[in-house]
Amino acid sequence: MADPLRAAVAIAGVGDAGIGEAPPGSRPLDLIGTATVAALADAGLTTRDVDGLFTASAYYGMPNLNVGEYLGIRPRFSDSTNLGGASFLSHVGHAAAAITAGLCEVALIVYGSTQRSDGGRLKSVAEAFPDEQLYAPRYPITQYALAAARHMHEFGTTREQLAEVAVAARAWARLNPDAFARDELSIDDVLGSRMLCDPLTVRDCCLVTDGAGAVVVTSTERARTLRRPPAVVLGFGEAHWHRNISQMADLTVTAATDSGARAFAMAGLGPADVDVLQLYDAFTINPILFLEDLGFCAKGEGGPFVAGGRIAPGGALPVNTNGGGLSYCHPGMYGIFTLIEATRQLRGEAGDRQVPDAQVALAHGNGAVLSAQSTVLLAADAAA
Amino acid sequence: MTHRPPQEQAATARAMGHVAYQHCETCGARAAFLRVLCPVCGSTDLTVHHSAGRGVVYSTTTLRTREGARDVSLIDLDEGVRVMGTVAGVPPEDVAIGLPVQGALDPEGGDEPRVIFTVERDG
Ligand SMILES: [Zn+2]
DSSP, X not given: OOOTTTTSEEEEEEEEEXXXXXXXXXXHHHHHHHHHHHXXXXXXXXXXXXXXXXXXXXXXXXXXXXXXXXXXXXXXXXXXXXXXXXXXXXXXXXXXHHHHTTSOSEEEEEEEEOTTTTTSOOOOOOOOOHHHHTTOOOTTHHHHHHHHHHHHHHHOOOHHHHHHHHHHHHHHHTTOTTOSOOSOOOHHHHHHSOEEETTEEGGGBOOXXXXXXXXXXXXXXXXXXXXXXXXXXXXXXEEEOOSSGGGOSOTTOOTHHHHHHHHHHHHTOOGGXXXXXXXXXXXXXXXXXXXXXXXXXXTTOHHXXXXXXXXXXXXXXXXXXXXXXXXXXXXXOOHHHHHHHHHHHXXXXXXXGOOTTOOEEEEEEEETTTTEEEEEEEEEGGGO | OOOOOXXXXXXHHHHTTOOEEEEETTTOOEESSOOSSOTTTOOOOEEEEEOOOEEEXXXXXXXXXXXXXXXXXXXXXXXXXXXEEOEESSOGGGOOTTOEEEEEEOTTOTTXXXXXXXXXXXX
């Protein structure tokens, strides 16, 4: 029997604001407002139609209250699940459940940050864990460096293969006029850039930008009556296994094994059915881990898998077609932008970076230190 | 059974240059992150022990800051638990996965005692 949540809801509108560097003096709430206006206009709706509010933030302790107040939205369903950068993909699943249960009808998922304008410091909700804090890891790069080093040790993954991920992201970004980093980038450039935390150089790390994104979710039935073609939610899954890196059982296996399996099971699909992927690339090791854990290649083969431009423009498997967190934008948490780009690809409105005939898209979010994983499978209506 | 709060027990061990770990008397699971329950089976029948401090490097990185480069590693202790630590006495770039190490009180720890690791030369 098909899962009752399969294809129950769809993304009806997407919008962004302040990507890269926001107008001087902007606050996160201003960007959230502008992205919301854009996403609702995209759907042909207004703030008056929104009755479900989903957000997460490192700025506001009770972000739904700040965002609801600012936007003038009085939701009857409100969720501030905070799984770090994975939050917004989980929000899609939670919105699907709420809409299907009749608890709300139009859900707004929104996020914004002025991290770059703030001076680049990662606004973090990370609390000190005494067992680790005594060794002063630099959160979060040290944790990802430890994962990358272990992957290299166990499977022979190379720094060149990590660099392939950054180079592919940059090549996609060069096709995206809205991407923040569009200069040419070679593997040698990545290898030769400043080492921050071995084996990760500054070019193995995501950007520090401003930016906001908004996504409107409603029933697939209603989405079909709205302005733009729906991106139908075929499946979703979430999982988290740890908070602190010393508590992660195997640094080469993430909870994406669970979130991905759950999403594929709900959708009745497998990796071979996916035309385009958006994988949260906070660091170059991330897409390698997620390609393995989501079943696109075997465990340990992620390095060779991404080599030779396979995930770059013109390669066999298009990954992070907007340029990703490595080259498009990364305002503290990136997850919502995986949903926005997946939707644009399914609608065929991605311009020079459009993947021909993209029918099924996978969006994947990662939170904290490989801690939380959340996967959403989307499809054009014809493929749903 | 009455217990002192887990973080107090961890701090007591640390002040002696030891890593504390909990052993679940119900399922045998061990954890160096002391809690009030077993994270595997949920049992509260726990005993707290001190590791002998011997282990191997599970993963390692050299963190480069304005103040210089230093090692941050994850150590798998022989008792079957993993902790974060730092390997001292060798250049941070020379710390490698699989290296046998021995933990002891950091002589420069000051008022915040911590365990640091040195390479076990006789393995
Ligand atoms: Zn137990």
